[in-house]
Amino acid sequence: xxxxxxxxxxxxxxxxxxxxxxxxxxxxxxxxxxxxxxxxxxxxxxxxxxxxxxxxxxxxxxxxxxxxxxxxxxxxxxxxxxxxxxxxxxxxxxxxxxxxxxxxxxxxxxxxxxxxxxxxxxxxxxxxxxxxxxxxxxxxxxxx
Numbered sequence: 001x002x003x004x005x006x007x008x009x010x011x012x013x014x015x016x017x018x019x020x021x022x023x024x025x026x027x028x029x030x031x032x033x034x035x036x037x038x039x040x041x042x043x044x045x046x047x048x049x050x051x052x053x054x055x056x057x058x059x060x061x062x063x064x065x066x067x068x069x070x071x072x073x074x075x076x077x078x079x080x081x082x083x084x085x086x087x088x089x090x091x092x093x094x095x096x097x098x099x100x101x102x103x104x105x106x107x108x109x110x111x112x113x114x115x116x117x118x119x120x121x122x123x124x125x126x127x128x129x130x131x132x133x134x135x136x137x138x139x140x141x142x143x144x
Contacts, residue, residue: 038139044118060086065090065112074110082107082124090118 007015012049067084071077080103082096093112098104108122125131 039058060089063090063114063116064092066114067117068095070110070114071107074106076103077107077110084111089122090116091121092117092119093121093123095123097127099127101126 028142064084064086067086068082071084077098080096080098082094082098085093085095087093092114094107094111098107104122104124104126107124108120111117112120
């Protein structure tokens with residue numbers, strides 16, 4: 001009998017997927033052993049891969065506009081006067097006052113979900129916490 005030199009389509013698919021899986025497992029294992037591979041970094045990489053299909057905002061001004069619209073669309077944040085400003089490529093800074101820490105965290109999560117936003121600088125202040133007067137520091141007198 002004569003052996004076939006060609007692989008069928010199913011065999012090519014099987015061997016190809018086996019090779020890809022083996023390469024990924026080896027890469028992740030080696031990266032964890034050698035480099036700094038952690039859960040947040042893998043999530044960011046996966047998010048960037050998903051964003052390839054999502055159109056990014058054309059400019060920082062457009063990204064800030066989308067972030068403000070997202071804040072206004074959130075029921076608990078819509079009545080608050082929060083501002084979003086693009087400070088770099090994929091970076092948005094949030095400013096304003098909120099009544100609680102939960103509202104501050106919600107604002108950051110809401111803007112982080114906007115396509116194209118990679119990082120959020122949360123400069124939002126909480127009423128009742130951030131507006132308290134600081135105790136004055138006394139300077140110890142030194143003998144002459």
